[in-house]
Amino acid sequence: MKALLLVAHGSRREVSNREIRSLATRVREIESDFDHIDCAFLELAEPSIPDGMRRAIHAGAKELVVLPYFLSAGRHVSEDIPVEVDGVRTEFPDVHIMLAPYLGASPGISRLLITQAALA
Amino acid sequence: MKALLLVAHGSRREVSNREIRSLATRVREIESDFDHIDCAFLELAEPSIPDGMRRAIHAGAKELVVLPYFLSAGRHVSEDIPVEVDGVRTEFPDVHIMLAPYLGASPGISRLLITQAALA
Incomplete structure (x- = not known):
C-alpha cells in the first residue's frame, strides 16, 4: 500500500489550513498509484508531520512519499522537513519513506503559470 | 504587446530570489501569448511590483497580467498585491492591467503534485 503526504507550512489563519485539506481531497480524486493521500503541517496546524506519517503507516502504507507543498527551497524544505521525516523513519524501519x-522544483510549474495567466 | 509579471514574496535569502528570476527565465522559454515575461517582489527584493509593472509598460505592454506566485490566499494575495497593482493602474489608464x-488556486496544481510525487 502506497501513501502520499502533502506537507504545508501551516497557518494561524484556519482558512489557509482548510485550503490545504481541500487540496488533499482534490488530489485524492485524481487517478494515481496512491491508495492513501493526506496532508500534514510543519507548524501551527494539525496533524504534525510525524502524526500524518504515522496515520498513513497505521492505515497500511509500506511506501510513503512526503511532498513539501512549498515554492522555495528555504530552511523549512532543506532542514526542518527532512529532520521530521528522518525521525519517523527510524520508528518504522520496514516502511519505505521517500521525500x-x-x-517549486517541479518542471511543470512554468507551464502551469502560463495556463493560470490565461485565467486573468 | 502583452506582458506577464510573476509576483513573488521576496526573501532575505538571495538564493530564493534568484530561484524566482530563473523561474521567469524558464517561463519565457514556453510558447505563449506573452511577448514580455518578468518577475517582481512584494518586499525584500528588487524590482518592486510597481517597478516591475512600469518596466513591462515601458517595454511596450498594452496588456499586463500580474500573477501572484503564492500558494495560499493570505493577506498578501487578497490585499497587499491588489493595492500595489491598483496604484500603477491609475498611472497608466490606457494599459489593460489584469490580476x-x-x-495555489490553479486547478492544475493537484495533477502536478501527483507528477511531482512520482519523482521521489
Missing part, C-alpha cells in the same frame, strides 16, 4: 522534491 | 488568480 519528494518540493513543489 | 490573475494566485498559483
